[in-house]
Amino acid sequence: MTKGYKMPKGFLWGGAVAAHQLEGGWDVDGKGVSIADVMTAGRNGVPRKVTDGVKEGEVYPNHWGNDFYHCYPEDDKLFAEMGFKCFRTSIAWTRIFPNGDETTPNEAGLKFYDDLFDDLLSHGIQPVVTLSHFEIPYHLVKAYGGFSNRKMIDFFVRFATVVFDRYKDKVKYWMTFNEINNQTAWSDPHPLLQNSGLQLGADDNWEQAMYQAAHYELVASALAVQAGHAINPDFQIGCMVAMCPIYPLTAKPADVMMAERAMQKRYWFGDVHCLGEYPKWLPKYFERKGFDMDITAADLATLKAGTVDYVGFSYYMSFVTKGRDGDQEYDFKEPDDFVENPYVEKSDWGWQIDPTGLRYAMNWMQDRWHLPQFIVENGFGAYDKKEADGSVHDDYRISYFRDHILAMEEAVALDGVDLIGYTPWGCIDLVSASTGEMAKRYGFIYVDADDNGHGSFDRSKKDSFDWFQQVIASDGEDL
Numbered sequence: 001m002t003k004g005y006k007m008p009k010g011f012l013w014g015g016a017v018a019a020h021q022l023e024g025g026w027d028v029d030g031k032g033v034s035i036a037d038v039m040t041a042g043r044n045g046v047p048r049k050v051t052d053g054v055k056e057g058e059v060y061p062n063h064w065g066n067d068f069y070h071c072y073p074e075d076d077k078l079f080a081e082m083g084f085k086c087f088r089t090s091i092a093w094t095r096i097f098p099n100g101d102e103t104t105p106n107e108a109g110l111k112f113y114d115d116l117f118d119d120l121l122s123h124g125i126q127p128v129v130t131l132s133h134f135e136i137p138y139h140l141v142k143a144y145g146g147f148s149n150r151k152m153i154d155f156f157v158r159f160a161t162v163v164f165d166r167y168k169d170k171v172k173y174w175m176t177f178n179e180i181n182n183q184t185a186w187s188d189p190h191p192l193l194q195n196s197g198l199q200l201g202a203d204d205n206w207e208q209a210m211y212q213a214a215h216y217e218l219v220a221s222a223l224a225v226q227a228g229h230a231i232n233p234d235f236q237i238g239c240m241v242a243m244c245p246i247y248p249l250t251a252k253p254a255d256v257m258m259a260e261r262a263m264q265k266r267y268w269f270g271d272v273h274c275l276g277e278y279p280k281w282l283p284k285y286f287e288r289k290g291f292d293m294d295i296t297a298a299d300l301a302t303l304k305a306g307t308v309d310y311v312g313f314s315y316y317m318s319f320v321t322k323g324r325d326g327d328q329e330y331d332f333k334e335p336d337d338f339v340e341n342p343y344v345e346k347s348d349w350g351w352q353i354d355p356t357g358l359r360y361a362m363n364w365m366q367d368r369w370h371l372p373q374f375i376v377e378n379g380f381g382a383y384d385k386k387e388a389d390g391s392v393h394d395d396y397r398i399s400y401f402r403d404h405i406l407a408m409e410e411a412v413a414l415d416g417v418d419l420i421g422y423t424p425w426g427c428i429d430l431v432s433a434s435t436g437e438m439a440k441r442y443g444f445i446y447v448d449a450d451d452n453g454h455g456s457f458d459r460s461k462k463d464s465f466d467w468f469q470q471v472i473a474s475d476g477e478d479l
């Protein structure tokens with residue numbers, strides 16, 4: 001056993017999921033079609049397709065997820081047995097507003113989350129809620145072009161206000177847009193669709209479209225923060241960034257400058273969320289690129305007035321980049337400018353495993369944004385083998401968590417980082433966001449279902465279940 005550091009009293013140990021990846025029940029009780037519902041199954045190395053609506057004969061894994069919509073009472077009991085203090089999930093926008101542009105919410109959708117939150121609370125588990133986790137109503141994509149359209153701000157704020165008001169006595173911790181900065185990988189269509197609901201053609205200027213959509217999202221987030229605080233001043237409303245620190249490959253000055261620019265391009269979203277203003281380099285960049293942006297003075301005032309209360313972030317891996325010979329502009333482009341890190345191992349999906357990067361990132365964010373932090377995702381996607389007796393010996397997962405939790409505890413105990421909690425991703429097996437696979441498993445709890453939705457959907461405990469239970473019981477000391 002490794003000895004860790006005790007986390008402070010009230011630390012929120014828990015687990016994290018997103019509605020579309022586990023609920024299933026994609027068309028029940030008045031739910032509308034979301035962008036996740038038109039994404040087919042991919043595989044390791046084979047991207048998911050996005051179809052024009054739901055098509056006969058295609059496989060859509062988010063339609064069934066792990067059937068949490070029907071199984072949550074049993075799952076909540078298992079979370080409680082592990083000792084969870086909180087459970088992060090999202091509210092599927094299309095359960096509340098099936099098309100996204102209605103003015104009256106769907107009562108059956110609201111009731112589902114009332115029941116879920118009541119059940120969690122009855123076990124002493126507080127819900128932590130993401131408003132938009134890759135679940136934009138498909139109608140808003142088709143009819144409005146997603147967040148390329150300023151009207152989306154109103155639709156989002158209406159949705160946020162309805163759920164803030166409804167759950168004001170049940171939920172304290174909220175986040176606005178999941179991994180808002182993932183869409184910097186704008187050469188790949190999925191992050192842009194998943195984050196912003198954008199479907200672009202070959203002739204469109206994708207990069208400009210990404211910055212414009214992100215701007216509208218940041219304004220929507222700032223308005224939601226203000227609306228939430230007006231409804232309940234005790235609300236803690238955070239942002240959510242995908243934190244993957246980007247290192248220079250060597251000490252060569254051009255590599256160091258490229259890494260700096262890479263960090264600026266990936267984390268300016270956090271600057272706006274946390275500091276309420278655009279960093280100085282970005283308007284210069286827009287100018288140099290000739291981007292004609294719709295950013296008004298009123299928007300800038302809104303951003304300043306709607307800064308977040310904490311930094312929610314995911315951490316899975318770090319990246320490495322290097323400078324280009326003779327290039328003075330350092331226009332880092334993701335993913336083309338990434339190179340391999342020779343010092344770290346990778347998962348079966350090529351994700352670089354770097355626990356020290358978590359401690360580094362926590363220090364970097366503390367120094368830059370001066371806000372409490374909440375690790376709302378961290379975990380290890382792996383192929384698990386279920387033995388004949390039902391057991392799953394996932395020592396590789398335990399080892400990943402042990403190293404990352406220790407790095408997190410060092411950041412708190414030795415470096416003074418202010419951390420609210422830690423919710424490992426996919427605490428129960430669910431559908432992978434990037435590949436649509438069930439085979440890329442993250443859970444402490446095994447779900448008997450395959451990539452095509454076949455199986456009993458029965459739940460069972462992996463070895464990591466008992467291990468994480470002991471971590472929580474010891475407040476992080478027994479790793």
Ligand code: BG6
Nearest residue numbers: 018178179381431432433434435
């Ligand atoms: C984050 C997302 O990117 O990473 C989750 O917020 C996602 O939705 C998680 O599931 C792990 O990624 P993947 O592609 O392995 O499911």
